[in-house]
Amino acid sequence: DTGVSQDPRHKITKRGQNVTFRCDPISEHNRLYWYRQTLGQGPEFLTYFQNEAQLEKSRLLSDRFSAERPKGSFSTLEIQRTEQGDSAMYLCASSTGGAGANVLTFGAGSRLTVL
């Protein structure tokens, strides 16, 4: 098991373009989370999946953002019509399912720069 993988690691795009990030969680993990981190801040919750079901979305996630987790495996986070304020590190994390708290395992992140 190689841990949580994110691709691409760095994306530079022009304002108005669409971008998509992919996350491959640890295979036996049912829960998958997306977070966003900007300079000087901690990770901010964006959305969360339990298997293929998207159970929670933050108010930070405007209608330009969409996330999917088809078949409960990998997940994608798409940002449409990017804005300079979308520049951030997008972090994916996964954990085991079931009741109770679990340790989140993070990927290395995908850094987005919007010019």
Place this chain on the structure above:
Amino acid sequence: DQQVKQNSPSLSVQEGRISILNCDYTNSMFDYFLWYKKYPAEGPTFLISISSIKDKNEDGRFTVFLNKSAKHLSLHIVPSQPGDSAVYFCAAFDFSGTYKYIFGTGTRLKVLA
């Protein structure tokens, strides 16, 4: 509304001494707490956790203390090593049904050789 707060943005400690990082939370529903370490250009790495039924958890050089009445937790690193220099985040698990983790803003620790 910052539910998890790390009021010290940075901390410098001499090698071999104790590092104490603090974290405060406001939501009494939080009952599981974690500390993560983050190096530049990497994702956060899990360090240590504590359940609200405990007041202390120890793992090698790292000890986390929880004071539920004060809604305060702290991470002690002793002895501190230069490789511990990183940004440390505390996180709280929200059991209100959403199963999401709320992170503080982080404390940058620099261990001086």
